[in-house]
Amino acid sequence: MSMQKQQEPQTTGHVWDGDLQEYNNPLPNWWLIGFYLTVIFAIGYWFLYPAWPIAGTYTKGFATITYTNDKGVTKTVHWNSRALLMEETNAAVAKQKPYYDKIGSMTPEQIARDPDMNSFVISAGKSLFSNNCAACHQQGGVGKMGFAPNLTDDDWLYGGHFDQIQQTITLGRHGYMPPFKGVLNDQQMTELADYVLSFTKVPVNPESAKAGDALFHSETAACYYCHGANAKGRTVIGSANLTDNIWLWANVPAAKTVADKEDAIKHVITNGLHKGVMPTWGGRLSPDQIKLLTVYVHDLGGGQ
Amino acid sequence: MENQDSLELYQKRIPIITRSVKGKFRRFKTAVLLLGFAVFFLLPWIPWHRAHGIPQAVAFDVGQRKFYIFNLIVYPQDVFWLAFLLFIAAVFLFFITTLLGRAFCGYFCFQTLWTDAFMFVERWMQGERPVRMKLQKQAWNGEKLVKVGGTYVIWFLISFWTGMTFVLYYGYAPDLLHRFFIGDAASAAYITVFGLTFSTLIAAGFMREQICAYVCPYGRFQSVMYEPETLAVTYEYRRGEGKNGRIGMKGELKQREKRQEQGYGDCIDCGICVQVCPVGIDIREGLQYRCISCGLCIDGCNEVMKSVGFPQGLIRYDSELNAESAAPKAPHLHWKRLKVLGYFAALVIMTTGLVMDIVNEKDFEYSVEQIRQPLYVTMSNGDIRDRYEIRLTNQADESVRFHISAEGLPPGALNLGLMQDALVHSGHSIIVDVGVELKPDQIKQYKSFEFVIQSLTNDKDRVEVPMNFFSESSGI
Structure with missing residues (x-):
């Protein structure tokens, strides 16, 4: 320097x-x-x-890439990242294939009992669920009040056995409850709400609840037609169990006062329900994917 | 561009042509070289019986993510052993450096070993130092071409086999070697062999001491760790130079008494210490950053001192403290120092920890995590359920059945679903989701509990994993 x-x-x-x-x-x-x-x-x-x-x-360049598209046609084209993605996706699918082959020949229960297969279900099911189910049932299957049921609890509208879950996913569901506006007056609805709330020890007026009990089992309201004489619901038609702590349409847990809880239930009775729709997955997902999701959802809620 | 004569930023490298030497440090260095090469080059060829995996004593199976080291199988989960080993290696280096200076550089570093080996080849092919110097000045002719070319060819072969051997650790050596030559090995193998061949050739054949001086950080920071007590290659200046400096052996100056009378030192200025030095320094100018503490100048000087009948040890391993004292004593290790003992204690503790951890290693890996989406869920009867994801990896050679249970929970709270005792195949991992259900009034009492994972094959393989139960009242 x-x-x-x-x-x-x-x-x-x-x-x-x-x-x-x-x-x-x-x-x-x-x-x-x-x-x-x-x-x-x-x-x-x-x-x-x-x-x-x-x-x-x-300019396309001289490098080429060979991939198989979703119709099974193998193509060689100039190099591009989309074809690379296809190729990598195919490789990943090929890795999953031995597991899916096994799923085809096993019952959901056998899958759930096999440690290796169950591990595959937990990992592969997570992405399958996130891609298809989480839009309504939310990430992790926690559901959304007033929109889609929580799949992680032990309450199953249409039943929590493997075959019931598989049927629900394959065919979809459509829950319906008629509106009682004009059929029942405000006091009758309050009585019915009090009856329903009395199952979970909410401090309601016992007189009113007793009247609700009578109304529930009467031909006037005829609630027991769908919800059953014991108000525990019927999985065949997906009517809700009204006696437990799980709420989907009436946000009872969030309501602070008894009056608010009554209002939440009365709102459902007044307007009925026409939105409990789960789409059909039979044509969109393969039977093996549905079987995998069946085991996954069964595991989420601890199963039945 | 510019005036090259006056504007040279860096000095051109002066080629170092070393003279061979005999002596105890040379013998030790050769022994380390032979041992090191034997271990490195032969280890991949030792067969080893294993029920599963590569039947080779030391093999790093990257594809299966298993490192086989004799009877030990290291999984990726054990990577902290490597971190531990690096810590130990670092402290060991500090420990040795504060005691003996750059002994690692001089005797054990692979740069030193390979350079040393290449120098052997050089001398074997081209002859001793004066012959090589003559050869270097000589014009290119058939003889020079054969000698120098032959050296390069042998260097290349050693380099290639070095790269090849490194790669052989990553597979079953006989099979991998065969596949390598028929063009069937992984591209990583070819790239690694190519890279290591040329880096070895360049580093050990041509760059040599420049690696230590300009590239290697260890050499430089070890220099900072020298203390007055550290044993370093030391030229005893007072004895060598006397009052009037060093002088050659002529006439009556061949007698030590006469030299001392005339005020000359013991150094006869033969230059052997410079000629044998692999890094090309003159140790008589004092300790320098390039010195790798290899002791060859000590051997060279001792031999000369012996032949002229002067006492040996003009150049020796000695501490600055001793060599510069009024009456130097025999050199000795200065180990009674807080720093040395501290390093030693750290070494012992860390090594014990690592060895204990490896010895007590379980045959399985596990992790238990609470599922956080949802963190907890209210059940239809008002109970609270938390779910936990348990991952088990079986590292044993055979399939093992694991039993999962919980301690510190009321009976019936643990819900394993359909997954009772889980069978895990060798080297496989499984995931089990389990639920824990508590009544609202139990939550306070059972805030924490333990999962117990027990191998049904080996009683010793058991872990208790402390866990917490979360609910709304946990304040989360």
Whole structure:
């Protein structure tokens, strides 16, 4: 360095306005060589991969990629990341295939009892559930009040046995409750709400609850037709069990006062329900995928 | 571009042409070289019986994610052993450095070993130092081509086999070697062999001491760890130089008494210590950052001192403290120091910890995590349920059945669903989801409990995993 200081500064030799000169600070060679190498690399890249846009098209490059599309046709095209994704997806599917082959020949219960298969269900089911079911049932199957049932508790509207869950997923469900607006007056509805709340030890007026009990089993309201004489619901038609702590349509747990809880239930009785719709998955998912989801959902709620 | 004569930023490397030497440090260095090479080159070829996996004493199966080291199988979950080992290696390096200086550099470092081996080849092919110097100055002719070319060919072969051997650790050596030559090995094998062949050739054949001086960080930070008590290669300046400096052996100066009368030192300025030095320094100028503490100059000097009948040890391993004292005593290890003992204690504790951990290793890996979506759920009867995901990996050679239970929970609270005792195949992992259900009034009492995972094959393989029960009242 000290030697450099003694030197006159190097200039490019250009002079403007008589005395304005430009210092010459050449780049280090290692830097220049590195720069030229990146240029050479870039040229090689242009020849191999899609690079330059030209009018409505682009240079495709000489590199090719072979993949099999979803119709089973194997194609060789110029290199592109979409085909790469297809190829990688196929590889992943091929890895899952031995498991799916086994699922085809096993009953859901056998799958749930086999440690290896059950582990596969927990891992593969998580992504299958997230892609297809979580839009309504939420991530982890926790459900949403007033929208989609919680799958992690032990209350099953249409039954929690393997075959019932499998049927629910395959065919879908449509829950319906008629509106009682105009059929029952406000007091009758309050009595019915009190009767329902009395099952879970909510401090309601016992007289009113008793009247509700009578009304529930009478032909006037005829609640027992669907909800059963014991009010525990019927899995065949998916009518709710009214005696437990699980609520889907009337947000009773969030209501603070008894009056609010009554109102939540009365709202459902007044307007009925026509929105408990679960779509049919039979045509969208393969029978093996549905069987896998059956085991997964069964495991979520601890099963029945 | 510029005036090259006056504006050279770096000095050109002066080639180091070393003279061979005999002595105890050279013998030790050769012994370490032979041992090191024997271990490195032969280890992949030792067969080892295993029920599953590669039948080779040491094999790193990256595909199966299992490292076989004799009877030990290391899984990715054990990666902290590697971290532990690196800690121990670091502390061991500090410990040795504070006692003996850069002994690692001089005798054990692979840069030193391979450079040393290449220098043997050089001498064997081209002859001793003066012959090699003559050869270097000589114009290119058939003889030079054969000697220098032959050296490069042998260097290349050693480098190639070094890269090849490294790769052989990552598979079943005979099979991998065969596949390598018929073009059937993984591309990673070819890339690694290519890379290691050329890096070995360049580092040990051409860059040599420049690696230590400019590339290697260890050499530089070890220098900082020298203390006055550290044993370093030391030239006893007062004895060597006397009052009037060093001087050659001529006339009556061949007698030590006469030299001392005339104020000359014991150094006869033969230059052997410089000629044998693999890093090209003159140790008589004092301790330098390039010195790798290999002791070859000590051997060289001792041999010369013996032949001229002067006492040996003009150059020796000695501490600055002793060598510069008024009356130097015989060099000895200064180990009674807080730093040395501290390093030693750390080494003992860490090594014991690592060994204990490896010895007590269970034949399975586990993890238990609470499922956090949902964190808890209210059941139809008002009970609260938490769910937990248990992962088990069987590291034993055979299939093992595991029993999962819980301690510190009321009876019936643990719900294993349909998964009772779970059979896990060798090397496989499984996931089991279990539920714990508590009545609202039990939550306070059973805030924490333990999962017990017990192998039904081996009583010793049992873990108790403390867990917490979460609910709304937990304040989460």
